[in-house]
Amino acid sequence: MLSVAVASAIVYFAITRIAGDPVEDLARRQAAAQIFLLEQYVDKAPLDEWLTRLNKVREVAGSHYDLMPLASARAALPASSQAALTRGDVVLDLAGKSFLRRVDLDGARYVGSEEDVVRARELPIDVAVGLKVEALRFLIVALVLLAPIGIWSRRHWHGLQALGRVADEFGAGKLDARARMAPSSTMYPLAERMHGMAGRIDSLLSAQTSLLHSVSHELRTPIARLAFGLTLLEDASSDPAVHQRARAMAGDVEELNALVGELLAMTRLDSSQALQLDSVDLAHMLDDCMASLPPLASKVTVEVDLGANLGSIAADARLLSRAVCNLLGNARRYADTRVVLRAARADGGVTIVVEDDGPGIPASEREQVFAPFYRLDRSRDRATGGFGLGLAIARKAVQLHGASLTVEDGEMGGAKMVIRLPGR
Numbered sequence: 001m002l003s004v005a006v007a008s009a010i011v012y013f014a015i016t017r018i019a020g021d022p023v024e025d026l027a028r029r030q031a032a033a034q035i036f037l038l039e040q041y042v043d044k045a046p047l048d049e050w051l052t053r054l055n056k057v058r059e060v061a062g063s064h065y066d067l068m069p070l071a072s073a074r075a076a077l078p079a080s081s082q083a084a085l086t087r088g089d090v091v092l093d094l095a096g097k098s099f100l101r102r103v104d105l106d107g108a109r110y111v112g113s114e115e116d117v118v119r120a121r122e123l124p125i126d127v128a129v130g131l132k133v134e135a136l137r138f139l140i141v142a143l144v145l146l147a148p149i150g151i152w153s154r155r156h157w158h159g160l161q162a163l164g165r166v167a168d169e170f171g172a173g174k175l176d177a178r179a180r181m182a183p184s185s186t187m188y189p190l191a192e193r194m195h196g197m198a199g200r201i202d203s204l205l206s207a208q209t210s211l212l213h214s215v216s217h218e219l220r221t222p223i224a225r226l227a228f229g230l231t232l233l234e235d236a237s238s239d240p241a242v243h244q245r246a247r248a249m250a251g252d253v254e255e256l257n258a259l260v261g262e263l264l265a266m267t268r269l270d271s272s273q274a275l276q277l278d279s280v281d282l283a284h285m286l287d288d289c290m291a292s293l294p295p296l297a298s299k300v301t302v303e304v305d306l307g308a309n310l311g312s313i314a315a316d317a318r319l320l321s322r323a324v325c326n327l328l329g330n331a332r333r334y335a336d337t338r339v340v341l342r343a344a345r346a347d348g349g350v351t352i353v354v355e356d357d358g359p360g361i362p363a364s365e366r367e368q369v370f371a372p373f374y375r376l377d378r379s380r381d382r383a384t385g386g387f388g389l390g391l392a393i394a395r396k397a398v399q400l401h402g403a404s405l406t407v408e409d410g411e412m413g414g415a416k417m418v419i420r421l422p423g424r
Contacts, residue, residue, distance in 0.1 A: 159187030
């Protein structure tokens, strides 16, 4: 709308430039009597009576007439008016309420008259009314242009806002979000294309989730049969080599079963539409996480530092506990000797920190470690285990709470995982 207003002003002043200044035309009409006396009475006099008639006009007219040098008149006028004065035209000076015109161009009226200028001052010029009229004209032009454009822009803006809300909801995981618009809306074609795109994305994600969920469930039956068969094989044979091989294969089956469990957890998080919110006592939840950790053969100690007055927050206890347990399990797996779990109230929210003294995570890979199945090179061995899903599950669970999970530089030299929960 501002651009249209500027365009209206440009159009108005362009027309003024081509057709003449309406304010100057008004001033010329107001000074028409004095100009008429000069051009039709004084100039019509014989050459030897020109000054006589000019003096008579000075005596009877309400305006003041005098002569001034041409050079002085040029100096008093702007550059745009000097050419008109040189040609012999009547030039108005609106600020001084006067007009100027050369006596003549060839010095015929008297000796040296080509170097003199007639100036009429104290003219009855009042352009204030004219300026108000021109301002009113400009306002009318602007309103006539802006009214329909404003109405159109308002509808256009509402359409954009509706599409923006749908995009935000869709990005937040609400895949059935749609913007309902009338076919007459300017945003209707774009909305229809966005609806088609959203529908295809929803279908693809639903099919992918359904396939992953179904395959994971179907794998459990053959895995269970394999485990049962390996147990029978180990019991039926007395050969130590067979026992050793059967135990190794049983470990592989357990690993496969754990992977299927992780995949099912991922699909459940992807399909979650709402959290099961409840009042969760943070200190109690963190104590439960510590108690649920399986024992490790390595000598890794876990230190707990829970701040005072942690209180409770509204959260899904199962998901939040899963996220913290995954972080603790990761930290214990890669720590050398020590893991620290800290929690405290800060900046109106809650911060949970899990830190270890292990090799840490390079800064270039601190975002990639949260991608499913992404593992650092040093973790691709049987000693550390893991499938690259623990951190992905933890971040999804935390993000469902409107919180964040990041990797930061730790004081112990290893990885430092920080959960920041809003204090709601």
